[in-house]
Amino acid sequence: MAKQDFSVVGRRVQRVEGYEKATGESRYIADIMLPRMLYGKIFRSPFPHARILNIDTSKAERLRGVRCVVTAEDTIKKPWGAFFADQYPLSVGKVRYVGEEVAAVAAIDRETAEEALDLIEIEWDELPAVFDAEEAMQPGAPLVHDDKERNVAMVIDVERGDIEKAFADSDVIVEDTFQSTPQWHCAIETIGSVADYSPSGKYTIYMNTQTLFNARYRIAAALGVRETDVRIIQSAVGGGFGGKSCDDNNAIVAAILSRKAGKPVKLINTREEEFLAGSRPRVFMKIYVKMGFRKNGLIRAKQTRVVADNGAYSAKAPAITGVAALRHDTCYKYSDVKTQAYLVYTNKIPTGAFRGFGNPSAEWAVEQAIDEASHELGIDPIEIARMNAAEPGYVSPHGNRVISCELKQCIDKAGELIGWKEKRANKKPSTGLGLACTVHVSGKRHFGDYDGSSATIKLNEDGKALILSGEGESGQGCYTTMCAIAAEELGVPIEDVEMSHADTDLTTFCLGAFASRLTYISGNAVRDAASKVKQQLFEQAAEMLEASAEDLVARDGKIFVRGAESKALPVADVARARLFRNGGAPIVASGKFDADSVLQDSTRYGNESGAYNYGCQAVEVEVDRETGQVKILQYAAASDCGTVINPVGAEGQVEGAVAQGIGYALIEGLRFDEGRPVNPNFSDYRIPSMRDMPPLKHAFADSYEPTGPFGAKGLGELGMDPTAAVISNAVFDAVGVRIRTLPITPEKVLHALKEKDAKK
């Protein structure tokens, strides 16, 4: 299928839920109040590693206004988790990180609940703890989980081709080690839930989760009930970025409190709790890279060794570590690669999914190694990127099959936007240029060999369509994109399409928002449903127009015989006629889609996604040699996301991602002291403000993904994947020092400059 003229797709449409958000009417989790509702509070571990000898809750229970206190005794004491079941809703016998949930209180108000926490008495036996992943792998290190030898949760060891021969064939070899950083999502809304247990056995839980059905099965597992005993209703979500994909205990504890108290319980993380034990931060990794190149700049070999910090429990870190080890081999043309990756338990907060998954760690390392090679080879980095870039038809050494790919276009466009050639030719002192490329997926096949979606569209008798989908909106603009796709397929204006809130009792199974999957995966399912609704409309209209359904066209809310627009029927008239007749029925249809991808086998060979998105970013920085401050003079991002469904939304995704990337590169990171976070608040953990944002130019490649809805692919994560490496490469170009640990602080730059001067 080729490009076509669209009537809704590609138009600058505004958010379908924009009015509610601009007026404060949108109902977020903290805004939900139920009759008789109690407030919950969690008692958290003050120790990184300790045995619980005794818990006495009697004083807390006697406090006026307290309705119940719960501990592990109120749970089934079975561990749960996305990939490895290793975390409990409330600690069983032992705590493994500072902030872990030990007990919880429900009371008539927040103040009383907080007061009750102080009355819980616990006898502890502190244990030796381990905080560094590499130390944790050493013999004799304290064990976080007794059955995990050397604290290793998972190992990946993959070689494709002949790595030794490939290095022997290489003209230039670069080797280096890079460390990424624990970055938090810092959604302005923290995680929360309102659980309402009914004595019939049903838990209704309002949540600000971005993955409703995954939340449902994890919560059901932790509570020891069937999935349908749990109903998840999505509130408005104040930012997700991976942090609200239910890898934490918040909703489970709320459910346990509600059951015991017999009343609804609201449990909202404070900002500090969000840092201590809420959203699971980016998996921080130490990555050793060795790459071999031909004299002409072609990549010949790549070897990596990844040590990833899992924290005390496994959220999505197993999949994230896999991505860090393997995904980048889909960005450039590789033949011989080897990777060894270790996911290691430590006594710190569990790490997990954050926009970019494993990419922002892997690209921080690999894209800098490639930059080092370009300097050693004396070849312009933009040329190295271009000559090695993946192309349509490329199959990565691990089986990823690329259909559409406009990476070269992105490289050229990023170079053009930043003024690469001119600026390189007229280099000013202390200023430098950097660039890096990225690849991302549009959905990832890793949950039960399914990477699909489904949606139902009902066409009301007034001609307005309602999309029912369990994918949900987490702020990224999914509603608007889905409405645009349905409107395009149905031939109605976007104003005539709505999307309902996600609710696991009312919609079919959907995996939710992760892996940049919704535009591509959910978009295809919504389009399928819309096309079936259109069939029903056309059947009816064919009767009314005395024509054949094949000759009908729908456009702007009207249906007509091709070439006879003057005799068009409004969609509403057709919908009404379909319903109000003898034997009538409302128009409704369900659609589905499962990506044409292949689950990775035991050797990690497979095709993880149905489509791959590409991008290239470039930057010009100025480094102050006196202060070490890095100033971004201009930033440029070029993205290949196939057809852009809604330019306003797409630009917003890239702009927001670059902002998070800049934060990751220059300022963000939680610091720990013996496992205790020392800056768990917004004044000590800074995220970029409007003042920190540089001028940004961006562009979308002229691209069309044949398997996507109207040619579209994913985009959400792409924009933050390469940013840190882009900036670091520019710092090197500017002043000749390479920063290998994130973030790139003025202190590190100054220190590196001093070291460099000393060597002279």
Next chain:
Amino acid sequence: MKRPVTLFVNGESYDIEIEPNRLLLHALREDIGLTGTKEGCSIGVCGACSVTVGGRLVSSCLTLAVACEGKEVLTIEGLAKDGVLHPLQQAFVEYGGLQCGICTPGQIIAAKALLDEKPNPNEEEIKEWMAGNLCRCTGYYKIMESILAVMHGKIATGHAGGKPAHEAKIQSLGVYKPVSKTS
């Protein structure tokens, strides 16, 4: 000990009984039911709880409710009149100045306080003022454009009956320049 307090919010008066240490944020959200004002960091850094008291921009998470007696409090719910959005609200919707929307009430109130105090700030002044309102979704570019659009009179007001037209009207304003778009 709770005491009776009369708060004057968005042109309406509310008689409530609160503890002297009750924060304005919680009085607004829980005692009055105006949940448009959001709690983000609880320490006056993120700006999600921004409201104006007597025309001055404050963090309601750092302001005692009892201290607001006799002063006019303005929250996001007080901006739209008769279903017609305030130009700043209209701009944030049209120009993509909001995504998840949790910081949006604070952003809009802060921007209004800025334009009330200084109708024609330059971009540096806008950045300086708005630096107290964090957003994790937009990267701020479209927030800046939304504010500039209002200043430059690009926002048509007077949409009656709730939701405005659907076409977004964002254009390049020098901060960012889209170069190529998929046809």
